[in-house]
Amino acid sequence: MLTPSTEDDLARMVAGAEGPLRILGGGTRPVGAVVNGTPLSTRGLAGVELYEPGALTLVAKAGTPLADVETALAAEGQRLAFEPMDHRGLLGTQGTPTIGGVVAANISGPRRIQVGAARDFLLGVRFVDGRGQVIRNGGRVMKNVTGYDLVKLMAGSHGTLGVLTEVALKVLPDAQAAATLRCRGLDDAQAVQALCRALASPYEVSGAAHLQKGAGDRPETLIRLEGFPDSVAYRAEALQKALGGVGVFEVETDPDATRAAWDGVRDVGPFHGRGGDVWRLSVKPTDAPGLVARLDGVEALYDWGGGLVWLLAPEDRGPAIRQAVSDTGGHATQVRGGGAGAFQPLAPAVAALQDALRHKFDPRGILNPGRMGRAA
Amino acid sequence: MEMPAPDPTVLARKDALIARFKEVLPKDAVISDPVETRAYECDALTAYKCPPLAVVLPSSTQEVAAALRICHEMQVPVVPRGAGTSLAGGALPSGDSVILGVARLTEVLETDFDNRFVRVQAGRTNLSVTQAVEEEGFFYAPDPSSQLACAIAGNIAMNSGGAHCLKYGVTTNNLLGVTMVLMDGTVIELGGPHLDAEGLDLLGLVCGSEGQLGVVTEATLRILHKPEGxxxxxxxxxxxxxxxxxxxxxxxxxxxxxxxxxxxxxxxxxxxxxxxxxxxxxxxxxxxxxxxxxxxxxxxxxxxxxxxxxxxxxxxxxxxxxxxxxxxxxxxxxxFGAMGQINDYMCLDGTIPVSQLPFVLRRIGEMSADYGLEVANVFHAGDGNMHPLILFNANTPGELERCEALGADILKLCVEAGGCLTGEHGVGVEKRDLMSDQYAPADLEIQMAVKDVFDPAWLLNPAKVFPLDISRAHRDRAA
CATH class of the missing domain: 3.30.70.3450 (Alpha-Beta Plaits)
Known part of the structure; x- marks a missing residue:
């Protein structure tokens, strides 16, 4: 295992590598093909380098544990608004998630529907490309259109374009209060209809989920509101009224209960410790219930108002899931049990562009080769 | 500011080029009369002007693809143009280029309030996207101050912002998908009404690429319900x-x-x-x-x-x-109107960390005194995006040059303070030659390598974003 302690070290190791490297943050999200190569961990590159609460900006080395970032932010009443998911419970992995890993896999949570994904909060990156060169793109300011946006390209590239060494993030104030509106017993179509209606309101919904099997294995539809206490109370009542035609939504304001409910959605709690494959689908929300209904023997958890579908499926459902997504639009990733075929197959012209980009960033094809589906 | 000399071999093929365009485009969509092409000689950076070789105004993705295929075969540079409101010279032609204008691509293709998106042709103006959905109480969030005139295509090319981005983000945060034509005429789809990319985030890469990677003909945009007040x-x-x-x-x-x-x-x-x-x-x-x-x-x-x-x-x-x-x-x-009343002005667009605000304002005041040119500051303070307005008199010989020199110094100051050259207007030709002040050679090299992937012959808007000597050396090495 290579564990560089500085960016220069890392650059030298990559430049001197004689074969494939398996790039690791905390190693908690092994989605996609297993890379046969020398492990290279960024955990030696750790530490928050700059944090300006008044400017909503934080810069950290890539190997900084996510928990350290969240602790620093919480001390100032701020947070990573995109609410990165913790994959350990779902994938049965050990280890310490890093901020670089969150960025490399573009990991977001329920609040993505309101505020955007990890990539939307990424202001700048430093990384080492496949030649061992240190590259900088973006910066630490919120508005920056100077040159091409490689920042977005690096987010979600799973270490196949470069090894992240530093990330700059926009952060946001934590909410003073939160409430969950909860309705039990809706079917999938009714639930997604309710979630769409809530999201199309002016009430700033920050979470919209439906669990086919919630508490007591009964369907549970959840809507989250956050903000100043009076404002949350006002909007909760307004939404209750607006959704009256769909079902009875009760308001939960206990902070611990609300946090637990949304951590469960974020980390796909209902699937923890259960056998089978896990799929993650990104689709147009109103397409989701029909798509799920076409698949036998699966259990679904809907987030992002229906646009994100988590499926717990028997091992032989891959082709049926791929077919269903291909018919309706969107994309699917096999998060557990996927291997080399985990990522969505791409249209040939788009695949050709992606291969050519990888070749430019990593001409020798040594950075996580094949991790996202095609060998470089 | 220098533009490359027109390629005489391209100029010599003008008649053949026009004839090929007329085979695939309606007659009124091909403009080659030098009197008429003059209407396209500049954008909102009016200090620089150059009529293009020809202008094409396609009405569909297929027509865009056909026009690009011809230019690709004949190796003719193409400058894509939205509404021509760029303050950075993003749509400034060269004498040997074809302007590809998307002004006729203005249809709303789909509105979906349940799933909160609208799909439009990319020549539609920013404000008219909101107008298409506001009866149902919705709006499209990015609101550049030119929103009455500017096109979505240009917003995507420059990753435009606006006054409300502290809460709602800029174009890239509100763009869900595009239909884009590559220089060789290949049509690709990126994203759609669903969220996040499959594979690498090419949509994020395309947004803000200043018309150098492809021509966007359709866009899927996120819409939001208006706040109560x-x-x-x-x-x-x-x-x-x-x-x-x-x-x-x-x-x-x-x-x-x-x-x-x-x-x-x-x-x-x-x-x-x-x-x-x-x-x-x-x-x-x-x-x-x-x-x-x-x-x-x-x-x-x-x-x-x-x-x-x-x-x-x-x-x-x-x-x-x-x-x-x-x-x-x-x-x-x-x-801005008030400034225009007093004088000519140049509007800068650097961004700084908010914490550096007092320091940067003080330095701008000192520099303004040194240059003897007044600077007024109006900007989006929440996100540090400054718009210093340098007042000058264009009729006084040498004053434009002095104004540009002061502008360059102010932008370098923004970079030194931990910020960047441009927050929402784009690099274009205006800030092209300052790119080396913000980026190291390797940083620029990899960006140019991205262009190589999408447009190997560097035909799309080639004289923008990268300093000419640097891009020339890069292409010579690649050849």
Whole structure:
């Protein structure tokens, strides 16, 4: 295992590598093909380098544990608004998630529907490309259109374009209060209809989920509101009224209960410790219930108002899931049990562009080769 | 600012090129008469002008693909053009280039309020996207100040922002998908009504690539329900430092205003003389706007006012009605018009870390005195995106050059302060030659390598973004 302690070290190791490297943050999200190569961990590159609460900006080395970032932010009443998911419970992995890993896999949570994904909060990156060169793109300011946006390209590239060494993030104030509106017993179509209606309101919904099997294995539809206490109370009542035609939504304001409910959605709690494959689908929300209904023997958890579908499926459902997504639009990733075929197959012209980009960033094809589906 | 000399071999093929265009495009979609091409000789950066070889105005993705295929085969440079409102010269032609205008691609293709998106042709104007959905109470969030005229295609090319991005983000945060034509005529789809990319985030890469990677013909855009209401508070201070500290304290208090606008004394005086909005004559003025129901707005404005009071404001005016709001915004919205009244001006667009605000304003004041040119500052303080306006007289020989030199120095100052050259206008030709001040050679090299992937022959808007000597050396090495 290579564990560089500085960016220069890392650059030298990559430049001197004689074969494939398996790039690791905390190693908690092994989605996609297993890379046969020398492990290279960024955990030696750790530490928050700059944090300006008044400017909503934080810069950290890539190997900084996510928990350290969240602790620093919480001390100032701020947070990573995109609410990165913790994959350990779902994938049965050990280890310490890093901020670089969150960025490399573009990991977001329920609040993505309101505020955007990890990539939307990424202001700048430093990384080492496949030649061992240190590259900088973006910066630490919120508005920056100077040159091409490689920042977005690096987010979600799973270490196949470069090894992240530093990330700059926009952060946001934590909410003073939160409430969950909860309705039990809706079917999938009714639930997604309710979630769409809530999201199309002016009430700033920050979470919209439906669990086919919630508490007591009964369907549970959840809507989250956050903000100043009076404002949350006002909007909760307004939404209750607006959704009256769909079902009875009760308001939960206990902070611990609300946090637990949304951590469960974020980390796909209902699937923890259960056998089978896990799929993650990104689709147009109103397409989701029909798509799920076409698949036998699966259990679904809907987030992002229906646009994100988590499926717990028997091992032989891959082709049926791929077919269903291909018919309706969107994309699917096999998060557990996927291997080399985990990522969505791409249209040939788009695949050709992606291969050519990888070749430019990593001409020798040594950075996580094949991790996202095609060998470089 | 230098543009490459037109390629005589391209100029010599003009007739053949026009004939090929006429085979695939309607007659009125091909413009080659030198009198008519003059209408396309510049964009909103009017200091630089050059009529193109020809102009094509396709009406569909297929026609765009056909036109690009011809240019690709004949190796003719193409400059894509939205509405021509770029302040950075993004749509400035070269004499041997074809302007590909998307002005005829204006249809709304799909509106979906359940899934909260609209799909439009990319030549549609920014404001008319909102107009297409506002009857149902929705809007498209990015709102560049040229929104009445500017096209979505240009917004995507430059990753345009606006006054409200502190809360709603810029174009890239509101763009869900595109149909794009590559230089060789290949049509690709990126994204769609679903969220996040499959594979690498090419959509994020394309947004802000200044028309150098492909021509976007259709866009899927996120729409949001309008807030119940919005109202501002106006706060005047006797020092820039204190105003900057107040911005920081508001943000630290957990409030996320939809806009925080900042004007300095030269700007306040000019707008006051022009619009008479009743602004106090003070060093720095903030307009902070919040959204929500009436009660929510009142509560937030109260908190903001309480914070502001701790900084001894010379004026604090909370809006309680639409009329009062309009009055508070009047001066800010007429700032550019007011400047234009006094003088010619150049509008800069650097971004700085908010914490550097007092330092940067002080330095700009010193530089302004050194150059003998007045600078007025109006900007989006919440996100640090500055718009220093340098006043000059274009009829005085040498003054434009002096103004450009001061502008370059101010932008370098933004970079030194930890910021960047451009926050929302783009690099274009205007800031092209400063790119080496922000990026190291390897940083630029890999960006140019991205262009190689999408446009190996560098035919799409080739003289923009990268300094000419650097891009020439890169292409020579690649060849």
């Amino acid at each position: 919005a109202r501002p508070v106006l706060i005047g201070f006797d020092s820039n430092e204190v105003a900057g500290q107040c911005v920081s304290d508001i943000i630290k208090a957990g409030i996320l205003p939809v806009a925080i606008e900042f004007m300095d004394r030269p700007c306040i005086r000019a707008t006051e003389a022009f619009a008479g909005a009743g602004y106090p004559d003070c060093e720095a003025l903030l307009i902070v706007e919040v959204e929500g129901s009436d009660a929510e707005i009142d509560a937030q404005l109260e908190t903001i006012s309480r914070i502001a009071q701790q900084h001894d404001p010379v004026e604090l005016r909370q809006s309680a009605s639409e009329e009062e709001s309009a009055r508070i915004w009047l001066g800010r919205k007429s700032a």
